[in-house]
Every structure is written in C-alpha cells, then in structure tokens.
Amino acid sequence: MVVAAISYGIVDLYRYVIFLIWQNRMIVETGSKTRVG
Structure with a gap:
C-alpha cells in the first residue's frame, strides 16, 4: 500500500x-501572438 501511495x-x-x-x-504563445499582431 505504501508503494502504491508513493x-x-x-x-x-x-x-x-x-x-x-x-x-x-x-x-x-499568446504573448508572442499579441506582440507580433
């Protein structure tokens, strides 16, 4: 049970x-899109 918990x-x-x-x-990704766009 200990192994399963770990x-x-x-x-x-x-x-x-x-x-x-x-x-x-x-x-x-959204940050780069807003910067480029």
Whole structure:
C-alpha cells in the first residue's frame, strides 16, 4: 500500500508539472501572438 501511495503521488506530481509546462507554453504563445499582431 505504501508503494502504491508513493507511485500515485509521483503520477500526481508528474501531471501537475505537465500542466504547469502546458500552461506556461500557452501563455508564451499568446504573448508572442499579441506582440507580433
């Protein structure tokens, strides 16, 4: 059960990091679009 909890925490952390990277990329894309346009 401890291993399952640790692996679940790692997956949750991984999803959180991916979400932050995706959000940051979207902000950068919209920023560059507004600057160019």
